[in-house]
Amino acid sequence: MxxxxxxxxxxxxxxxxxxxxxxxxxxxxxxxxxxxxxxxxxxxxxxxxxKREVLFGLSAEFRQRVVRGIAECPAAVPPLDAAVHALQGALDTMFEHRRAAVARRFAIVEATPELRERELGKNADLADAVEAALRARGHDPDTARFAADAASAVQRRAMQEWTGTADGPPLRELVVAGLHALRAAVAGGADAARPDTAAERGPTAAR
The missing domain is CATH 1.10.10.60 (Homeodomain-like)
Structure with missing residues (x-):
């Protein structure tokens, strides 16, 4: 052997x-x-x-952790907050301690068209998994789709910012900041960027 x-x-x-x-x-x-x-x-x-799986081998486990995190959120947590909170948990566990390696991976993927296309496919798979998990919680298809796409956008923005510096804020903080920015963009003003969200407080604090 x-x-x-x-x-x-x-x-x-x-x-x-x-x-x-x-x-x-x-x-x-x-x-x-x-x-x-x-x-x-x-x-x-x-x-x-x-050799591609050296770059993408963690994708399935990440999706599974996110789906599990959504399922474990209390029913009172709104769909977008549940999705973002689940993403936070998975990112914390799998990537926060590997910033340098994740940044290297990001640069390699961005430099190769084939890999960029595969990354887009993996991102789409994640959004589909989030949508399915939200629908399993009883949310209607449109709500689940919009929340999944919004949560995925927040995650991608946070990852891009996080991998761009070696000593910036933790990934969790960037996810929260991205969620605030999204809410502000939707509401049309900076005042909407500071809601006391369930994603920031954690699922057990949802009213």
Whole structure:
């Protein structure tokens, strides 16, 4: 049996990110990634289906955490607040401690048209999952769709700002700021940007 490498996935990710940045995603092979990490191609495929999954492998787990977070919100929490709160929880758990790696991933995806297209698809999958989770809570299809799209926009804005600096505010704070900005844009004024939202207070504080 092959020897298990306890830090294999992290080593492979670091090696892949280095090579993608140095020579481009398209010109990098799995064999090169494995060699740079000091592992074998077989070990690579024990962790990732292909080289794209080094960049997108966490998408399914992230969706699952968000859907679970929505389901766990009290029924009184409005749909947009429930979706944003669930996104906050998943982002906190999976990404807050990995700002440098997430920023590197973002730069690699943005530099490659194929990856940008895949990212758009993953974002659409997330919004669809959020919509389905909100509909499961009893919200009508239009409300669920609008809330899902709005929450996804808040999350993308926060991620873009968060990955743009090494020492900026925590991702959670940027999500809240994005939600405030969205509410202000919808209401048409800065005064609407400071509601005491359930997303900021947490789901247990909803009235």
């Amino acid at each position: 092959p020897r298990w490498e306890p830090d294999g996935a992290e080593r492979l990710e670091t090696a892949a990110f280095d090579l993608f940045a140095e020579q481009g995603f398209d010109r990098t092979t799995v064999a090169e990634v494995a060699e740079r990490a000091g592992l074998t191609p077989r070990t690579f495929f024990n962790h990732f289906a292909d």
